[in-house]
Amino acid sequence: MAEKTAEKKVETKTVKIYIMGKEYEVPSSLTIMKALEYSGYKYIRGCGCRGGVCGACATVYRLQGSYKLNVGLACQTVIEPDMYLAQIPFYPANRAEHVLENMSPAVEEILKRYPEIARCLCCNTCKKSCPQELEAMEYIQAALRGDLKKAAELSFECIMCGLCVSRCPAEIQHYNVAILCRRLYAKYMMPKAEHLKTRVKDIEEGKFDKELSEYVKMDDKQLIGEYDKRDIEAV
Amino acid sequence: MSYPDNMLENIKKIESTRARIVEEAKKGDNFPRLSLEDGEKLLRKYHPDYKDGTKRELKVGKSKGELVPNEFADVIEAYPGIEPGEIDLEQVDYDVDVLVIGAGGAGSAAALTAQEAGAKVLVATKLRHGDANTMMAEGGIQAADKEEDSPTRHFLDALGGGHFSNDHDLLAAMVHDAPAVIEWLEDLGVMFDKDPDGTMRTLHGGGTSRKRMHSAGDMTGAEIMRTLRDEVRNREDIKVVEYEPAVSLIKDETGGCAGAVLQNMETGKFSVVRAKTVIIATGGFGRLHIQGFPTTNHYGATADGLVLGYRAGCSFSFMDASQFHPTGVIFPEQNVGLLITEKVRGAGSQLVNADGEQFVYPLEPRDIESSAIIRECFERKKGIETQTGRIGVWLDSPMIDVLEGEGTVQKEFPAKYRQFMRHGIDISKQPMLIFPTLHYQNGGLKISDDTSTEVPNLYVAGEVSGGIHGRNRLMGNSLLDVTVFGRRAGTAAARKAKEVKVGTLTLRHLTAYAKELESVGIKTERISPMILPDYVGKVG
Numbered sequence A: 001m002a003e004k005t006a007e008k009k010v011e012t013k014t015v016k017i018y019i020m021g022k023e024y025e026v027p028s029s030l031t032i033m034k035a036l037e038y039s040g041y042k043y044i045r046g047c048g049c050r051g052g053v054c055g056a057c058a059t060v061y062r063l064q065g066s067y068k069l070n071v072g073l074a075c076q077t078v079i080e081p082d083m084y085l086a087q088i089p090f091y092p093a094n095r096a097e098h099v100l101e102n103m104s105p106a107v108e109e110i111l112k113r114y115p116e117i118a119r120c121l122c123c124n125t126c127k128k129s130c131p132q133e134l135e136a137m138e139y140i141q142a143a144l145r146g147d148l149k150k151a152a153e154l155s156f157e158c159i160m161c162g163l164c165v166s167r168c169p170a171e172i173q174h175y176n177v178a179i180l181c182r183r184l185y186a187k188y189m190m191p192k193a194e195h196l197k198t199r200v201k202d203i204e205e206g207k208f209d210k211e212l213s214e215y216v217k218m219d220d221k222q223l224i225g226e227y228d229k230r231d232i233e234a235v
Numbered sequence B: 001m002s003y004p005d006n007m008l009e010n011i012k013k014i015e016s017t018r019a020r021i022v023e024e025a026k027k028g029d030n031f032p033r034l035s036l037e038d039g040e041k042l043l044r045k046y047h048p049d050y051k052d053g054t055k056r057e058l059k060v061g062k063s064k065g066e067l068v069p070n071e072f073a074d075v076i077e078a079y080p081g082i083e084p085g086e087i088d089l090e091q092v093d094y095d096v097d098v099l100v101i102g103a104g105g106a107g108s109a110a111a112l113t114a115q116e117a118g119a120k121v122l123v124a125t126k127l128r129h130g131d132a133n134t135m136m137a138e139g140g141i142q143a144a145d146k147e148e149d150s151p152t153r154h155f156l157d158a159l160g161g162g163h164f165s166n167d168h169d170l171l172a173a174m175v176h177d178a179p180a181v182i183e184w185l186e187d188l189g190v191m192f193d194k195d196p197d198g199t200m201r202t203l204h205g206g207g208t209s210r211k212r213m214h215s216a217g218d219m220t221g222a223e224i225m226r227t228l229r230d231e232v233r234n235r236e237d238i239k240v241v242e243y244e245p246a247v248s249l250i251k252d253e254t255g256g257c258a259g260a261v262l263q264n265m266e267t268g269k270f271s272v273v274r275a276k277t278v279i280i281a282t283g284g285f286g287r288l289h290i291q292g293f294p295t296t297n298h299y300g301a302t303a304d305g306l307v308l309g310y311r312a313g314c315s316f317s318f319m320d321a322s323q324f325h326p327t328g329v330i331f332p333e334q335n336v337g338l339l340i341t342e343k344v345r346g347a348g349s350q351l352v353n354a355d356g357e358q359f360v361y362p363l364e365p366r367d368i369e370s371s372a373i374i375r376e377c378f379e380r381k382k383g384i385e386t387q388t389g390r391i392g393v394w395l396d397s398p399m400i401d402v403l404e405g406e407g408t409v410q411k412e413f414p415a416k417y418r419q420f421m422r423h424g425i426d427i428s429k430q431p432m433l434i435f436p437t438l439h440y441q442n443g444g445l446k447i448s449d450d451t452s453t454e455v456p457n458l459y460v461a462g463e464v465s466g467g468i469h470g471r472n473r474l475m476g477n478s479l480l481d482v483t484v485f486g487r488r489a490g491t492a493a494a495r496k497a498k499e500v501k502v503g504t505l506t507l508r509h510l511t512a513y514a515k516e517l518e519s520v521g522i523k524t525e526r527i528s529p530m531i532l533p534d535y536v537g538k539v540g
Ligand SMILES: Cc1cc2nc3c(=O)[nH]c(=O)nc-3n(C[C@H](O)[C@H](O)[C@H](O)COP(=O)(O)OP(=O)(O)OC[C@H]3O[C@@H](n4cnc5c(N)ncnc54)[C@H](O)[C@@H]3O)c2cc1C
Pocket: B101, B102, B103, B104, B105, B106, B107, B124, B125, B126, B127, B128, B129, B130, B131, B132, B133, B134, B135, B136, B137, B138, B139, B140, B141, B142, B220, B221, B244, B245, B246, B247, B281, B282, B283, B284, B296, B297, B298, B300, B301, B302, B304, B305, B339, B341, B439, B440, B461, B462, B463, B464, B475, B476, B477, B478, B479, B480, B482, B529, B531
């Protein structure tokens, strides 16, 4: 199978990287995460999904000779020669309590909880430090204007890694603002699914109980018969 | 970096057949589905579950004699890492009504309903809250909530996918609760994909006869997970402790479950939780790398809950059936094993071999789809080889744009698009090379439809349980399972907690288990639960 044949290694090129300032030599094709493990680190913090969606592995790095500070997800970013890197497995951010039931999708609700968004300097550092390349400043500005739809849509792919929060000169806690906007938008502004309400009501009234219990009692032969009879909705 | 030259060369062939295949598919002139019988034959010949020498019979515990994958038997037939004398059970660190072990989708849903039922809840989890398989789910969640659909159809589809092995009562419970669960999530503020009038946009998944796959972009699980997590954080009566996995359950003299021992991963310190009822919601076992397969699972998917529950006296269902997702990434090498959601096929892309030809219906149940890919690569030798010697076939994502118009791939699959773009591959123009990857633990601890187990006061929900999906789960039924049974577990555990009086705490069941291992001659240094896989010094 794949994993057996994969033993054939063609690539042995190695590069030097600097993990928290200390030099290691590792195969050049690795991600930062795999390079750390290869170098002997065992993750406790700083590693979750290993697939770019959980935001556990926020990393900052500089390349030798460049002033530029780069950001990335350790599980997604391939190492580069002479990379100086450190992961930021935790960065403090306050989260304001919000009981959605008692709220409305109004700008005051956001400002009451996160007044610091009014301090946004429009410097765009948050966008530049977002490994998802989200329009973070734009969504904060949208929230400030009370445009929750835009704030929700622009922040939808946020993985809450916290890099924006770590770099913001106005001390904004972007991802917490974003999730509040999304939840308010989805709960109060997106139209509800009518067919869903109808179906839930039917189920509560027991409309499918008889049919379902008949199926539960059928033997395999009957069930296979029923299964084969299904028509398939067109793609 | 993009594809190397030999692959680019081959992609030209794929491009040359693309228009024709899309035209055929549009006319419904698809590659035909296999009959149940032919599917079964394919499975027996090519599915990894049927490969000789990869399983062994358990020698101890309630499921003694059952065949399970060797890697799983290794963690079951292992010694507990703690000596009972090492821990002072009279020094109780947390005293609660309901203890939830594992803060993924099932655990978070359980915590919420338990709290709503009046319980004081502690959630103990291994990594951060939400570092879980739930966070990774891309494609969607099933529920029969449209007029042309019904819970019984959902029941039938899932049953066919599971080769009619599913536990009927559990499955009926799942399809019955499904629409209510979607409504609950909608009300919590999950941004489902909807039409402007609020109608849920739903698609097919492998093995479905109606379009009932609900989604939130290609981050459905993340959207559900972060919403549930956010809601848990709103509730004062729920306390969450992170980086403190459970290493053993605790019982009392009646034999009922009465808490757990947690261990701080950073300081090594143990804590004792006394709880009236306990819910195990620790998810799956992908990081055991069954048969050496790469996996889609998160870092902490190491079967811990199965070990805990089994030692306490639960039994297993279907632990011999592993799910290999047909479309795992095999190029670029850094992303090997990562998932490409089935929704990519649901949206119209097809699997094609090195000749640019179809060889399987794109939406067969997963085990059949995987078997067909394995056959194509290794028997028919129509795969494409990577520089590191991996062999796979193409998932032709550009077909989606041909079918639905330019920009669709990028709009519908933003996360996947971004992931490949990082490696210079534009999946709206170039196909993805894939091979099956270890994805899901079909089986698990045996439960009833209220999630209770053979051990009093112990409840189990989510991927760690077995029976709902039988031998093979369909896409979208797991996010559903974890929310349905997570909610059921919370309610049942909170209700039961009202009548439980906890006695004297004991770890005697661990000593007994170790004795049983010794008595059947198992001498090993292995200890479990594993907690984290070990990739130190390797390429994980
Ligand atoms: C990449 C991917 C894509 C998927 N796509 C879909 C999809 O589109 N649709 C669908 O329906 N399903 C999908 N699935 C399956 C589905 O996401 C999972 O089966 C489901 O979310 C499992 O939920 P859970 O709550 O049972 O476990 P998890 O979400 O994995 O949560 C378990 C939690 O328990 C913690 N834990 C583990 N051990 C311990 C311990 N000893 N002590 C304390 N805590 C512990 C873990 O760290 C984790 O936080 C996908 C899975 C993956 C991996």
